[in-house]
Amino acid sequence: MEVTKVFLKYVIIYMFFSMTCHAHDISQVVSKIKPSIVGIGIYDPIGRPSNQLRGTGFAIADGTIIATNYHVVDLDLDPDSKQQLVVFIGSGKNNSVSPAEIIATDPAHDLALLKIKTRVPPLELKMPRKVEDGTDVAFTGFPIGAVLGLYPATHRGVIAAYTPVATPSINASKISIAMMKRLKEPYFVYQLDATAFPGNSGSPVYELNNGRVVAIINKVFVQQTKEAAITNPSGITYAIPVRYLKMLAKSKGISL
Numbered sequence: 001m002e003v004t005k006v007f008l009k010y011v012i013i014y015m016f017f018s019m020t021c022h023a024h025d026i027s028q029v030v031s032k033i034k035p036s037i038v039g040i041g042i043y044d045p046i047g048r049p050s051n052q053l054r055g056t057g058f059a060i061a062d063g064t065i066i067a068t069n070y071h072v073v074d075l076d077l078d079p080d081s082k083q084q085l086v087v088f089i090g091s092g093k094n095n096s097v098s099p100a101e102i103i104a105t106d107p108a109h110d111l112a113l114l115k116i117k118t119r120v121p122p123l124e125l126k127m128p129r130k131v132e133d134g135t136d137v138a139f140t141g142f143p144i145g146a147v148l149g150l151y152p153a154t155h156r157g158v159i160a161a162y163t164p165v166a167t168p169s170i171n172a173s174k175i176s177i178a179m180m181k182r183l184k185e186p187y188f189v190y191q192l193d194a195t196a197f198p199g200n201s202g203s204p205v206y207e208l209n210n211g212r213v214v215a216i217i218n219k220v221f222v223q224q225t226k227e228a229a230i231t232n233p234s235g236i237t238y239a240i241p242v243r244y245l246k247m248l249a250k251s252k253g254i255s256l
Helices: 002-036 177-184 242-251
Strands: 037-043 051-060 065-068 084-091 094-099 101-106 111-115 136-141 153-164 188-193 204-207 213-220 236-241
Touching: 002 037, 002 136, 002 153, 002 204, 037 065, 037 094, 051 084, 101 242, 111 242, 136 213, 188 213, 213 242, 236 242
Parallel strands: none
Antiparallel strands: 037 051, 037 084, 051 065, 065 111, 084 094, 101 111, 136 153, 136 204, 153 188, 188 236, 204 213, 213 236
């Protein structure tokens, strides 16, 4: 009986220190990631507010290249009001605004690359091979940034599946031409068991044990309405594999 008590005591101590060390490792990875996270939005000198946060991005390559989603930068800017596509660097009130130029887009995979003059610490991308289901990952970005502001938040989860980007609709009349084409030539994305919110689009998904980026947050599964994605999130998030980002960068002669 005494031996059993001593054994259990050491098991509990081991589990406590293992959990403490693991939490410490994760915090180190997250603190390394945060300086590379930027906001993507619009600067409107006569607008109210003048700065509008639309999504998230992160630095790659030499630190002046920003990766994000295509739908985040697919904008019709008003030339009369001198609106500009910009990148918000830093967090909270300690941030700067840098004008951004779109240098490459891949609408099919919902990716875009921006160029800025200010250097931001770049993130390391994982080699473009499939990440196994069950891998612990996290993503950092600006969920509901228009309300919560420029404060990067981190969410944890796991790779739940490697799945086609499109699935047939129950009602055939709702299948668009674009969806039909995608069903014939589907590409695969990661399904995450994690909750992302509006504003997380473009956030890097990275392995928790080393911080290497494996994918880019793309969308969430909406059960009811877009508003319900905030009040009643599904907990299912999709992310574009990093290999498509590498292909886009390579097409523009950008070395990663």
